[in-house]
Ligand SMILES: Nc1nc2c(ncn2[C@@H]2O[C@H](COP(=O)(O)OP(=O)(O)OP(=O)(O)O)[C@@H](O)[C@H]2O)c(=O)[nH]1
């Protein structure tokens with residue numbers, strides 16, 4: 001699939017600190033043992049291995065989720081999309097679809113997985129519409145936990161969800177109860193990045209008014225969204241300013257479009273209206289570029305780190321706790337497999353115990 005130049009500065013993100021100097025001037029070389037080349041060894045190895053990133057989009061139907069991810073990664077992920085008739089739409093519940101594409105830029109390979117939740121919030125009864133998404137995230141954790149506990153841990157496919165773009169409707173007056181319920185149900189499992197969808201339907205003044213309102217509601221409802229790491233005190237002023245702007249951009253007001261229009265002799269991705277053209281990649285029109293830079297150029301590695309160190313660690317700790325409790329309760333139960341079985345005996349049962357526990361926590365959260 002064709003995909004070009006999205007700015008995969010992945011190695012830079014990972015090795016920003018380590019890559020200070022791996023090639024030493026000739027005269028200094030004699031004085032060094034040579035471990036200064038470690039960063040470039042790591043660099044070479046990780047480039048060879050490639051990177052993976054999983055992004056989940058969720059939110060009400062028709063808010064432009066599929067359109068946005070297409071625009072983000074310059075690739076047509078949804079050319080096989082089939083449209084549902086009205087009858088199918090009414091009975092439709094959350095249906096999860098997963099698309100994986102391998103994109104390459106300057107020799108850096110990225111295995112990008114997009115998990116879409118089409119039709120979310122379409123049904124008459126939207127109670128627990130978050131559950132399939134929460135279950136999906138847990139299943140990926142469970143799969144990773146299984147793989148990690150197996151014999152061959154060398155080629156584990158990491159399908160854990162690193163980021164959830166949650167789309168908020170521009171047509172309401174802030175968060176709807178469904179938004180609050182959804183985000184609270186998944187905020188301990190995944191990094192939530194709130195998106196103010198279809199920003200072209202709002203005037204700049206409305207966007208300016210709505211953003212702080214949504215931020216304030218997120219705080220007052222106790223929703224834990226992804227927190228950008230604080231920048232170091234020795235960073236330069238320009239970087240600090242960019243960081244401040246990024247934090248104030250939440251929720252990112254975005255516009256998506258899969259069509260290329262002609263404007264002032266240039267071909268741009270945008271939406272053509274009788275009164276003019278809305279340019280997706282124009283920072284004066286929306287936060288699309290800011291979002292893309294954050295996701296790809298600056299924070300992809302941090303999103304992965306938080307997933308691994310916080311969300312997955314929580315899941316893992318809860319699983320191990322449940323397993324330990326089981327052993328204490330039923331001392332005869334063995335969790336150590338016979339030699340020939342590479343995973344825990346009765347692992348499925350333990351996995352579902354964890355799942356049950358997590359779901360209970362989530363529903364307690366949501367109330
Ligand atoms: N005005 C406006 N329309 C948009 C925008 N993004 C997408 N659309 C339109 O909104 C409609 C729905 O877009 P989709 O991308 O299919 O929405 P979705 O959220 O994936 O919908 P489901 O798959 O049903 O959940 C399409 O007609 C898009 O062209 C936007 O930023 N502004």
Ligand SMILES: [Mg+2]
Pocket residue numbers: 065066067116117118119
């Ligand atoms: Mg869609």
